[in-house]
Structures are given as structure tokens and as C-alpha cells.
Amino acid sequence: MIKNDIVLAIEKKTDFSGAKSLEIVEAILKELKAALAQNSKVEIRGFGSFKVVAKKTGYGRDIRRQKQIHITQGKRIKFRCGQELKSIAPKAD
Amino acid sequence: MIKNDIVLAIEKKTDFSGAKSLEIVEAILKELKAALAQNSKVEIRGFGSFKVVAKKTGYGRDIRRQKQIHITQGKRIKFRCGQELKSIAPKAD
DNA sequence: CAGAACGATGTCATTCTTGATCATGGAAGC
DNA sequence: GCTTCCATGATCAAGAATGACATCGTTCTG
Incomplete structure (x- = not known):
């Protein structure tokens, strides 16, 4: 499974476009990275x-x-x- | 950081409600678990x-x-x- | 397509692993 | 929003397994 698979999964689950799903995934990843960056x-x-x-x-x-x-x-x-x-x-x- | 923080992050980034953001997060987690379950x-x-x-x-x-x-x-x-x-x-x- | 990150190898040290328990805190219910 | 419930974390010990650097090939990403 790669990032695209997750994006596709969101597309299926919701009614968003692939682009929107992608930005959601990236937003989550960014949040995770930010959290880990601050030692959280x-x-x-x-x-x-x-x-x-x-x-x-x-x-x-x-x-x-x-x-x-x-x-x-x-x-x-x-x-x-x-x-x-x-x-x-x-x-x- | 906890799951709720991620949900809030999606709320901020998008214009979805917290409930919708939550289901998106859970959908992703479910996908990840499913992928790992099949040894992927x-x-x-x-x-x-x-x-x-x-x-x-x-x-x-x-x-x-x-x-x-x-x-x-x-x-x-x-x-x-x-x-x-x-x-x-x-x-x- | 092009570019760049990811995987594996090899050796050796370091870390992880299981297991049960108590306390804390995430998550869900009211 | 607050409280309750239950998962999670740390620990000790001994052994087993992994990680890390460097490079090349492969695969992912844009």
C-alpha cells in the first residue's frame, strides 16, 4: 500500500475528489511530522x-x-x- | 498528539465538521489496519x-x-x- | 519520464522483546 | 463538557534481533 491507496480509500469512503483526498492525507502527515518534530x-x-x-x-x-x-x-x-x-x-x- | 488532534487538524484545513473529519481519520486507520492485516x-x-x-x-x-x-x-x-x-x-x- | 527516496547487505553494539501490574490518560458515554 | 473505562507505559532480565552507514537498483512521486 502506498499513499495513493489511502487517497483512493478516502475517495471511496467519501464523495471527495482525489485532489481533496490527497490534501487531506498530506495534511494528516504534516500534522504527524509536526507533532514528532516537537518531540510530542x-x-x-x-x-x-x-x-x-x-x-x-x-x-x-x-x-x-x-x-x-x-x-x-x-x-x-x-x-x-x-x-x-x-x-x-x-x-x- | 492524539486522534482528536488529527481530527481538529482536518477540521481546520478543510471545511468539514468534526464528525466528518473523525470518520475520515478512522477510515484511514481502518485502511492501514486492513493493509497490514493482509501482510501488505x-x-x-x-x-x-x-x-x-x-x-x-x-x-x-x-x-x-x-x-x-x-x-x-x-x-x-x-x-x-x-x-x-x-x-x-x-x-x- | 525523470528524479529521488527506499531496500538490502554486513558486522557488531545496542535495543527490543515478553509478562504482569499500577497509574495515567485516551476515548467514549451521559 | 465531565466522568468512567480500559488501553497504554515503564520495569526487570536475558536472549535474540535489529539498526546503521554506503551504494546500486527499484519503485514511488510529481
């Missing part, structure tokens, strides 16, 4: 929650040179799925 | 991608009993943030 945790009950955590993984690895790279800066956005999302994932392949 | 990978360029991976961590740990718990069933929904999301998270707090 995004929590949607029944779906999941995004949380920005400081990345302490101060060790990268350059496979081409087999050398370690020191990294300490950066953050990571963790997404934890809620109970309803745990319910899905039917067959473990 | 959800990829949103510039935001991030959800991927359903089989959980191989067949060992949990009950600290209260100091005993290992065998788990093999289950899946996990991994979210990897895209480049635009990496750009955010300004100060590492």
Missing part, C-alpha cells in the same frame, strides 16, 4: 503510538571498509502497535 | 513505511518468576521513518 508522542488508541527516542546507537558499520563509524547524534521514531493491531497479522507466513 | 507493506514516501515481520523472538522472560517463556507465534509491525522524518527531531533533548 502520537498516541492513537486501538492503532498504535509513535514515540521519538534519542538514539544511543553510537556505532555504525561500514561494510565496504569493515570499519566502525562513530555516531552519537540522531533520533529514532519508534512505533508501537496497539492491541487492535496485534490482533491482525493472521498467518505467520 | 505500507510505504509513504517522505514519511515512513510500515512492514509486518514475523516475530522470531521465541523467548520471553518472566522476571517475577525468573523463568523463560516460549513464544513463537505472533508478528510484529515495524515502522521505519523516512528521510523527511529523520530530518526532524531537532534537539536530542
Whole structure:
């Protein structure tokens, strides 16, 4: 599924045009990004929650040179799925 | 940020009522859950991608009993943030 | 179509994972 | 709008799994 699929889904659910659906999706994404940018945790009950955590993984690895790279800066956005999302994932392949 | 914040954001961006905005948000969430339920990978360029991976961590740990718990069933929904999301998270707090 | 982001690989360190419980807060009901 | 209900979060511990950088190919986006 890509962004366009979500847009199409909104089109089907509502009676909006594809353009309008698209701007709605982008608006939501913008809101999410803005929220995460200010270190806010995004929590949607029944779906999941995004949380920005400081990345302490101060060790990268350059496979081409087999050398370690020191990294300490950066953050990571963790997404934890809620109970309803745990319910899905039917067959473990 | 909670679900209501997203709903309010749609209200501001569009001219829909809060109820309509809410159903749009829920429709999107439903689509995402449905996509993940069928093992589909959800990829949103510039935001991030959800991927359903089989959980191989067949060992949990009950600290209260100091005993290992065998788990093999289950899946996990991994979210990897895209480049635009990496750009955010300004100060590492 | 063109451009740019995304995925995977490899090694090693770091983080995550499960599980149950208490408290907090999101969500829904009145 | 306020209150209630129930999901969510943190924790401890040990083991397993993932992440990160760099590059190329592929796919998504406009």
C-alpha cells in the first residue's frame, strides 16, 4: 500500500475528489511530522503510538571498509502497535 | 498528539465538521489496519513505511518468576521513518 | 519520464522483546 | 463538557534481533 491507496480509500469512503483526498492525507502527515518534530508522542488508541527516542546507537558499520563509524547524534521514531493491531497479522507466513 | 488532534487538524484545513473529519481519520486507520492485516507493506514516501515481520523472538522472560517463556507465534509491525522524518527531531533533548 | 527516496547487505553494539501490574490518560458515554 | 473505562507505559532480565552507514537498483512521486 502506498499513499495513493489511502487517497483512493478516502475517495471511496467519501464523495471527495482525489485532489481533496490527497490534501487531506498530506495534511494528516504534516500534522504527524509536526507533532514528532516537537518531540510530542502520537498516541492513537486501538492503532498504535509513535514515540521519538534519542538514539544511543553510537556505532555504525561500514561494510565496504569493515570499519566502525562513530555516531552519537540522531533520533529514532519508534512505533508501537496497539492491541487492535496485534490482533491482525493472521498467518505467520 | 492524539486522534482528536488529527481530527481538529482536518477540521481546520478543510471545511468539514468534526464528525466528518473523525470518520475520515478512522477510515484511514481502518485502511492501514486492513493493509497490514493482509501482510501488505505500507510505504509513504517522505514519511515512513510500515512492514509486518514475523516475530522470531521465541523467548520471553518472566522476571517475577525468573523463568523463560516460549513464544513463537505472533508478528510484529515495524515502522521505519523516512528521510523527511529523520530530518526532524531537532534537539536530542 | 525523470528524479529521488527506499531496500538490502554486513558486522557488531545496542535495543527490543515478553509478562504482569499500577497509574495515567485516551476515548467514549451521559 | 465531565466522568468512567480500559488501553497504554515503564520495569526487570536475558536472549535474540535489529539498526546503521554506503551504494546500486527499484519503485514511488510529481
